[in-house]
Amino acid sequence: MRVATWNVNSLGARWPRVAHWVREHSPDVLMIQETKQSDDRFPYAEFAELGYESAHLGQGQWNGVAIVSRVGLRDVAPGLAGDDEARHIAATCGPLRLHSCYVPNGRALDDPHYEYKLRWLDSLRDALAARDESERTVVAGDFNVAPSDLDCWDPAALAGQTHVSEPERRAIGEIEATGLIDLARELHPSEPCFTWWDYRRSSYARDWGLRIDLVLVDAAVAAASTACWVDRAEREGDKPSDHAPVVLDLDEQRLS
């Protein structure tokens, strides 16, 4: 079974690449962030032609999250309690309970948006702490936090900025403490595994990246996982998103 997460930075602008990527890589489930679409513009029919059911929580110009699946899609839960932005959607697809997350950026440490980001992460933690432990859980998406210095191209250059602050990293740690494993880091303890590169300053060519797109899984999913990898090729070529997809491959037989 293959599950992927991808911040597409506008599904409208990225549709040709998304459709091509889905055909090439055949994910069973794709979690999408930053669709930047209202629900009435979401390409439900186009995904259906590719064999996928879709659940979308849209907002319009900003945010927007989705889960598309070819292995069933039920018990859709759009939105995080108390949040009025389109940043979280959960659904059950086959044997997995999946959460597609788009964590607030934070903007700057002294910006009110940063406080919103920390509160949002606390809300996600609370929702995950209350989950049904019998469900096999995958929490994935754009967390806008680099959990450690290994996840940064130059930690010194980022000092004093969002994405690397101690409160943000602590909030990620508290989410993991609900019983979730940062799978890319678990399987690749010494590789950076960047997932995002700024469009500016030729950042991709210089490999000035961050690992901010995470796949957090419970112990049962971790035990069944055979790979967790970043599709850097998707960050190249014409009109890429600034994020690359992160792919989780698992052996469904080992999910007991």
Add this chain to the structure above:
DNA sequence: ATGTCCCAACTTTTGGGA
């Protein structure tokens, strides 16, 4: 050169967000 890309709109240029 706060350097690029994407969106909306009092839309053909500007401002907000990442």
